[in-house]
Amino acid sequence: MVSNLVELGEASQIPKGEMKAFSIDGLGEIAVYHVDDEWFATDDVCSHAIASLTEGWLEGFTVICPAHSGEFDIRSGKALCFPATEPINTYQVWVEGGKLLVNTTPNKNDDTHASSPQCQ
Numbered sequence: 001m002v003s004n005l006v007e008l009g010e011a012s013q014i015p016k017g018e019m020k021a022f023s024i025d026g027l028g029e030i031a032v033y034h035v036d037d038e039w040f041a042t043d044d045v046c047s048h049a050i051a052s053l054t055e056g057w058l059e060g061f062t063v064i065c066p067a068h069s070g071e072f073d074i075r076s077g078k079a080l081c082f083p084a085t086e087p088i089n090t091y092q093v094w095v096e097g098g099k100l101l102v103n104t105t106p107n108k109n110d111d112t113h114a115s116s117p118q119c120q
């Protein structure tokens with residue numbers, strides 16, 4: 001049994017290629033992404049300033065912040081493009097019986113603090 005397990009409702013509410021923010025009591029907003037047949041979850045708030053990543057754009061495994069175009073890898077949380085330099089948390093998320101489930105304990109990612117390059 002996973003501790004800190006939260007059910008987010010029907011998985012069908014997020015079609016492939018789309019993302020959605022969920023408000024989690026005591027944690028804040030988590031973004032859930034559906035890419036091909038895989039699911040990913042990160043903080044929804046950008047690490048650069050206050051902006052909702054799910055109001056930006058999802059391109060493959062990259063989410064692009066709507067405020068200043070910082071980019072993050074949704075698999076690791078790593079900041080990919082300036083001005084985003086700090087990683088965002090990632091979370092385990094999966095589908096069981098058609099329901100989305102998330103573990104609200106952040107994953108431990110060791111390689112996410114490398115400096116992010118300037119993107120064009």
Ligand code: FES
Binds near residue numbers: 049050068069
């Ligand atoms: S708030 Fe996201 S890049 Fe600035």
